[in-house]
Amino acid sequence: MDLLKGAVEKGCQQYPRSLQTILSYGTAGIRMRADNLDYILYRMGLLSVMFSKFRKGQVTGLMVTASHNPAEDNGVKLIDTMGEMMPIAWEKHATQLLNVGDDKLEFSLEAIVKEEGIDINIPAVVCTAMDTRPSSVQLSKAAVDGINALGGESHNYGLLTTPQLHYIVCCINTKEQYGLPTEEGYYSKLTSAFLKFNKDKRTSKYLPGLHVDLANGVSAPKIKALKAYLNDSLEINIYNDGSSGKLNYECGADFVKVGQCPPSGIDLQQGMRCASFDGDGDRIVYFYKKKDGQFALLDGDKIATLFASFLSDLVKASGLKLNLGLVQTAYANGSSTKYITEIMKVPVACVPTGVKHLHHKAGDFDIGVYFEANGHGTVLFSDAAQKSILQQASDNSLDKDTREVAGQLITAMNMINQTVGDAISDMLLVETILAYRDWTCEDWDSAYTDLPSVLLKVKVEDRTIVKTTDAERKTTSPPGLQEAIDQLMAGYKFGRAFVRPSGTEDVMRVYAEADTKENANKLAYEVGLQVYDLARGIGDKPQLPA
Ligand SMILES: CC(=O)N[C@H]1[C@@H](OP(=O)(O)O)O[C@H](CO)[C@@H](O)[C@@H]1O
Numbered sequence: 229m230d231l232l233k234g235a236v237e238k239g240c241q242q243y244p245r246s247l248q249t250i251l252s253y254g255t256a257g258i259r260m261r262a263d264n265l266d267y268i269l270y271r272m273g274l275l276s277v278m279f280s281k282f283r284k285g286q287v288t289g290l291m292v293t294a295s296h297n298p299a300e301d302n303g304v305k306l307i308d309t310m311g312e313m314m315p316i317a318w319e320k321h322a323t324q325l326l327n328v329g330d331d332k333l334e335f336s337l338e339a340i341v342k343e344e345g346i347d348i349n350i351p352a353v354v355c356t357a358m359d360t361r362p363s364s365v366q367l368s369k370a371a372v373d374g375i376n377a378l379g380g381e382s383h384n385y386g387l388l389t390t391p392q393l394h395y396i397v398c399c400i401n402t403k404e405q406y407g408l409p410t411e412e413g414y415y416s417k418l419t420s421a422f423l424k425f426n427k428d429k430r431t432s433k434y435l436p437g438l439h440v441d442l443a444n445g446v447s448a449p450k451i452k453a454l455k456a457y458l459n460d461s462l463e464i465n466i467y468n469d470g471s472s473g474k475l476n477y478e479c480g481a482d483f484v485k486v487g488q489c490p491p492s493g494i495d496l497q498q499g500m501r502c503a504s505f506d507g508d509g510d511r512i513v514y515f516y517k518k519k520d521g522q523f524a525l526l527d528g529d530k531i532a533t534l535f536a537s538f539l540s541d542l543v544k545a546s547g548l549k550l551n552l553g554l555v556q557t558a559y560a561n562g563s564s565t566k567y568i569t570e571i572m573k574v575p576v577a578c579v580p581t582g583v584k585h586l587h588h589k590a591g592d593f594d595i596g597v598y599f600e601a602n603g604h605g606t607v608l609f610s611d612a613a614q615k616s617i618l619q620q621a622s623d624n625s626l627d628k629d630t631r632e633v634a635g636q637l638i639t640a641m642n643m644i645n646q647t648v649g650d651a652i653s654d655m656l657l658v659e660t661i662l663a664y665r666d667w668t669c670e671d672w673d674s675a676y677t678d679l680p681s682v683l684l685k686v687k688v689e690d691r692t693i694v695k696t697t698d699a700e701r702k703t704t705s706p707p708g709l710q711e712a713i714d715q716l717m718a719g720y721k722f723g724r725a726f727v728r729p730s731g732t733e734d735v736m737r738v739y740a741e742a743d744t745k746e747n748a749n750k751l752a753y754e755v756g757l758q759v760y761d762l763a764r765g766i767g768d769k770p771q772l773p774a
Contacts, residue, residue, distance in 0.1 A: 389509030535597050542636055
């Protein structure tokens with residue numbers, strides 16, 4: 229294993245492991261806090277080469293991207309696109325490889341080779357990309373050094389959104405069946421579908437103007453590039469483009485969703501249809517001002533129901549027998565789940581937090597729509613579904629209308645980035661559906677009314693003592709916590725609450741919803757106090773949300 233030895237020796241000299249490191253493989257990839265982050269990227273470079281070899285030379289992707297939390301300046305999120313998404317089974321390797329000391333690195337690599345039966349002589353290819361943080365340049369270099377040190381071929385795509393890198397990796401691995409493996413290929417695939425669907429649109433209520441907050445992140449240059457392909461069929465007004473302002477600070481999807489308010493920079497007026505992306509372009513939420521002047525959020529749940537109802541109408545009209553399902557997490561608003569199951573009659577699955585869980589589950593359906601409430605999601609079409617839709621569209625024995633509906637499904641499929649949740653692609657599909665139905669935001673929002681909900685964070689000594697089950701909706705430890713939550717929930721109309729350790733921050737998250745905002749706040753606060761008391765809280769006790 230000279231190759232391993234060489235890679236380890238070189239790497240440990242140039243990128244020695246930091247002594248102060250906190251690492252975990254959480255909901256969104258590797259979370260890290262260290263004096264020098266470079267060594268982590270170097271090791272991820274090594275791991276992505278291993279993965280490419282494991283996949284018999286298929287291309288792997290490595291995205292250097294920041295946390296959605298602007299307060300965590302020293303925290304970095306690293307997403308391994310690994311073709312589609314890092315398989316959950318490989319997370320243990322990532323955690324292990326990143327946590328061992330320099331002296332154990334070689335041993336750790338050998339263990340992966342052995343356990344996964346990797347042929348080390350197979351050539352490996354890794355595509356890298358990064359977001360706009362100044363540190364990304366240095367971090368990408370370390371990743372590329374790691375890739376090259378293990379004999380991997382690296383292709384650096386520079387600045388991309390996370391979903392763009394996923395798309396490119398997928399195009400390469402499918403031998404361009406999915407599209408052309410370039411940024412231009414990406415814009416061209418998505419926008420051709422958008423223009424095709426919207427070419428005859430005649431709307432009176434829907435107006436093509438959209439106001440988009442880009443979180444001062446990498447989507448800003450990308451949306452500018454996209455606009456050139458849209459021929460003014462969608463007017464996009466850009467805010468928070470990074471020319472001033474800090475990444476995700478007082479802007480972006482997370483800020484808008486959690487704070488239930490517009491981002492800084494947008495002076496929200498009635499009649500404006502707005503959207504907020506997150507920093508690396510994989511989440512989107514919409515918002516607008518209601519007639520009564522209230523701020524209204526159209527979050528991932530609302531986007532999911534919009535997509536599912538649209539696709540389900542098309543499937544019904546096409547006569548195709550395809551099972552369409554929706555995947556959510558415990559954070560989905562109770563009203564959305566009720567609406568989907570009882571009114572739309574679409575099956576719903578609930579999985580643990582983190583897009584990797586939703587993505588995998590969506591594969592159980594012919595058409596699987598998945599979204600986290602925070603706006604992270606997409607739609608997957610099974611191979612069989614794609615085949616039957618394509619067949620139907622070209623079956624001349626069928627009437628023209630039926631063939632046309634199948635054609636519309638194909639166009640929608642081409643607009644969707646099926647590799648991962650993608651703010652750009654989701655935005656194009658939302659706009660298409662609103663135009664198709666000639667809907668305003670109010671029309672879209674009227675499907676169901678969200679129950680008031682609230683999110684709290686509680687600091688605890690050790691968040692790993694809290695264990696959950698039932699897709700994180702119940703705790704099994706510490707003893708007594710679930711019983712306490714059950715009792716509190718019973719005291720509120722439509723009361724629902726759960727707690728789980730965050731996978732991206734060093735906190736416990738508390739979620740509560742109830743019939744009124746005041747009750748949701750009270751329930752979250754009371755549950756927060758129980759977490760503080762029973763799970764060894766530290767620092768200030770939770771406060772009643774304002
Ligand atoms: C309540 C919430 O929004 N949790 C987010 C957040 O994870 P936590 O494990 O809750 O810290 O970040 C993840 C990555 O972006 C995202 O997948 C997830 O939905």
